[in-house]
Amino acid sequence: MTTQTVQIREVGLRDGLQSIQRVLPTAQKIEWLRAEYAAGVREIELGSFVPARLLPQLADTGALLDYAKRELPGLFASVLVPNLRGAEAAIAGGADLMILPLSASALHSQANLRKSPDEVVAELARIRAARDAAGSRTLIEGGVGTAFGCTLQGRVEPAEVLRLMQALLDAGADRVSLADTVGFADPRAVRELCEAARKIAGERFCCGHFHDTRGLALANVCAALQAGVTRFDASLAGIGGCPHAPGASGNAATEDLAFMLASMGCETGVDLNALLALRRRVAGWLEGEPLHGSVWRAGLPKTMDVRSA
Amino acid sequence: MTTQTVQIREVGLRDGLQSIQRVLPTAQKIEWLRAEYAAGVREIELGSFVPARLLPQLADTGALLDYAKRELPGLFASVLVPNLRGAEAAIAGGADLMILPLSASALHSQANLRKSPDEVVAELARIRAARDAAGSRTLIEGGVGTAFGCTLQGRVEPAEVLRLMQALLDAGADRVSLADTVGFADPRAVRELCEAARKIAGERFCCGHFHDTRGLALANVCAALQAGVTRFDASLAGIGGCPHAPGASGNAATEDLAFMLASMGCETGVDLNALLALRRRVAGWLEGEPLHGSVWRAGLPKTMDVRSA
Numbered sequence: 091m092t093t094q095t096v097q098i099r100e101v102g103l104r105d106g107l108q109s110i111q112r113v114l115p116t117a118q119k120i121e122w123l124r125a126e127y128a129a130g131v132r133e134i135e136l137g138s139f140v141p142a143r144l145l146p147q148l149a150d151t152g153a154l155l156d157y158a159k160r161e162l163p164g165l166f167a168s169v170l171v172p173n174l175r176g177a178e179a180a181i182a183g184g185a186d187l188m189i190l191p192l193s194a195s196a197l198h199s200q201a202n203l204r205k206s207p208d209e210v211v212a213e214l215a216r217i218r219a220a221r222d223a224a225g226s227r228t229l230i231e232g233g234v235g236t237a238f239g240c241t242l243q244g245r246v247e248p249a250e251v252l253r254l255m256q257a258l259l260d261a262g263a264d265r266v267s268l269a270d271t272v273g274f275a276d277p278r279a280v281r282e283l284c285e286a287a288r289k290i291a292g293e294r295f296c297c298g299h300f301h302d303t304r305g306l307a308l309a310n311v312c313a314a315l316q317a318g319v320t321r322f323d324a325s326l327a328g329i330g331g332c333p334h335a336p337g338a339s340g341n342a343a344t345e346d347l348a349f350m351l352a353s354m355g356c357e358t359g360v361d362l363n364a365l366l367a368l369r370r371r372v373a374g375w376l377e378g379e380p381l382h383g384s385v386w387r388a389g390l391p392k393t394m395d396v397r398s399a
Numbered sequence: 400m401t402t403q404t405v406q407i408r409e410v411g412l413r414d415g416l417q418s419i420q421r422v423l424p425t426a427q428k429i430e431w432l433r434a435e436y437a438a439g440v441r442e443i444e445l446g447s448f449v450p451a452r453l454l455p456q457l458a459d460t461g462a463l464l465d466y467a468k469r470e471l472p473g474l475f476a477s478v479l480v481p482n483l484r485g486a487e488a489a490i491a492g493g494a495d496l497m498i499l500p501l502s503a504s505a506l507h508s509q510a511n512l513r514k515s516p517d518e519v520v521a522e523l524a525r526i527r528a529a530r531d532a533a534g535s536r537t538l539i540e541g542g543v544g545t546a547f548g549c550t551l552q553g554r555v556e557p558a559e560v561l562r563l564m565q566a567l568l569d570a571g572a573d574r575v576s577l578a579d580t581v582g583f584a585d586p587r588a589v590r591e592l593c594e595a596a597r598k599i600a601g602e603r604f605c606c607g608h609f610h611d612t613r614g615l616a617l618a619n620v621c622a623a624l625q626a627g628v629t630r631f632d633a634s635l636a637g638i639g640g641c642p643h644a645p646g647a648s649g650n651a652a653t654e655d656l657a658f659m660l661a662s663m664g665c666e667t668g669v670d671l672n673a674l675l676a677l678r679r680r681v682a683g684w685l686e687g688e689p690l691h692g693s694v695w696r697a698g699l700p701k702t703m704d705v706r707s708a
Contacts, residue, residue, distance in 0.1 A: 239700060239702040240701075241701060244702050274700040277621045279663075302693070303697045304693050305692065305693030306662075306693075308618045309617045309618040309620075312586045312618050312621060312622065339693055350586070350613075350618065354585050355587060384614030385614065387648065391582070391583040392548065392549075392553040392554075392583075393554045
């Protein structure tokens with residue numbers, strides 16, 4: 091555990107807001123985006139290119155992408171795409187990265203995407219072809235979800251997760267990632283699966299996404315760090331969750347993750363005080379919604395060497 | 400991270416209840432004790448031998464110790480003792496272990512114990528002499544608190560923590576432990592200090608005590624596990640905190656710790672469903688008090704191989 095650079099990817103505007111019924115106005119999302127960029131966060135998932143009737147909360151994803159590309163130089167802007175149609179919007183909008191989610195659980199895949207995992211692999215191949223035909227530089231990430239188990243199916247075999255990861259790479263994914271969609275992961279399972287994923291994908295295994303449903307998100311991040319993972323998804327105030335995980339208590343909170351990493355001597359480029367100030371504003375906008383996290387309540391420790399971005 | 404046995408020491412009846420104003424009736428404490436014993440927990444800190452005017456919540460510590468020794472065979476019953484007088488009560492009551500807390504932070508030591516750390520070391524020597532003179536088998540643990548920093552003093556040097564640990568051993572402690580009294584620890588600091596403590600004390604470095612003030616208790620437990628620590632303090636429903644840590648959100652929750660360890664394949668002897676049932680009863684008794692933890696809300700994952708004690 092020597093000093094290292096770790097990337098935090100904010101997913102609150104996508105994974106967080108999609109789990110909340112209220113629709114945050116575009117102006118507030120832009121304020122969130124600007125403030126988090128100003129706090130030093132350089133990778134942000136802006137939304138999903140899904141039909142607005144399915145997720146009205148994310149209907150302004152295109153507008154946010156336009157704004158980010160025009161006004162926030164150096165921001166690595168990603169979007170979630172469920173299929174080729176979404177990918178075409180991401181390519182047209184000039185996203186830096188599009189993430190195609192795949193559920194390693196066959197049951198969750200049907201419930202969530204109405205496709206089998208292997209049909210999602212085939213969709214990724216079509217997306218890759220479209221991207222290359224368009225001469226686009228938008229990177230493609232295959233995100234393997236329910237990688238540590240599934241509320242519907244129960245156990246998900248690591249061998250199946252790794253098979254699907256390899257299939258995504260073979261189909262043309264530039265990157266792959268692992269997600270504990272429902273909060274079943276534990277530090278031992280994370281370390282073992284991440285080590286195996288590194289053997290398959292090397293540096294192309296780019297990110298870990300850990301829900302905090304059972305309080306283990308940060309312990310799981312530590313385990314993944316030890317397996318060589320250096321990018322993590324997190325959501326401001328821990329908002330998020332999975333409709334198929336009752337009682338789910340959201341994502342790793344961005345501010346807690348940034349605090350932990352800074353405490354451990356990792357470089358994230360994040361200004362913790364600015365991030366905590368933004369959390370207070372977002373908490374005001376989301377009053378009444380279930381928010382999470384610990385550092386906002388306790389404050390930073392007296393021993394903390396707080397760096398500015 | 401191979402399969403291993405890990406001991407959970409319940410400290411809710413001491414560290415937890417001392418932080419709550421209401422006084423739990425002895426009959427409820429005994430119910431708690433019996434149910435947690437029935438759930439497979441075999442080490443419990445019953446209370447503190449401090450003057451009842453200072454901590455009326457723990458005035459029945461002697462009665463609980465009598466009960467435990469008479470009715471709960473195989474329970475390893477510990478008590479906190481602030482000084483020789485408390486130690487004499489622990490010896491007379493036949494405690495299996497008495498824990499003398501020492502604050503490595505000189506400022507916290509004065510605020511909390513009105514003694515310097517080295518005066519506490521001298522007190523431990525007197526306790527050892529009294530124990531030996533009595534022919535008692537009560538073990539003595541020197542618990543080094545504020546080991547990762549202090550809300551009053553800020554930084555606490557690891558070298559000072561290790562010096563005091565060595566001094567406690569030299570003064571006759573059978574065991575020593577480390578506590579993050581105020582929730583400043585991070586996984587990197589935990590691993591480094593625990594590795595250094597193991598070099599000094601070997602197996603006599605027996606326990607880690609991590610507060611969850613900033614959400615890192617379980618990540619810190621994982622780091623300590625990797626450094627070879629195999630016993631952890633925890634408090635049912637995470638109750639507890641330090642009067643000198645505003646915003647403190649309590650201890651590692653026993654049920655979350657037991658869940659994490661079981662998920663990782665560690666043997667704890669704990670029946671998770673029985674522990675969660677007890678948590679519901681205790682939460683009823685403590686209605687209105689700040690409780691913590693995640694697993695009680697989310698439930699056990701579908702993948703979990705739940706063992707009975």
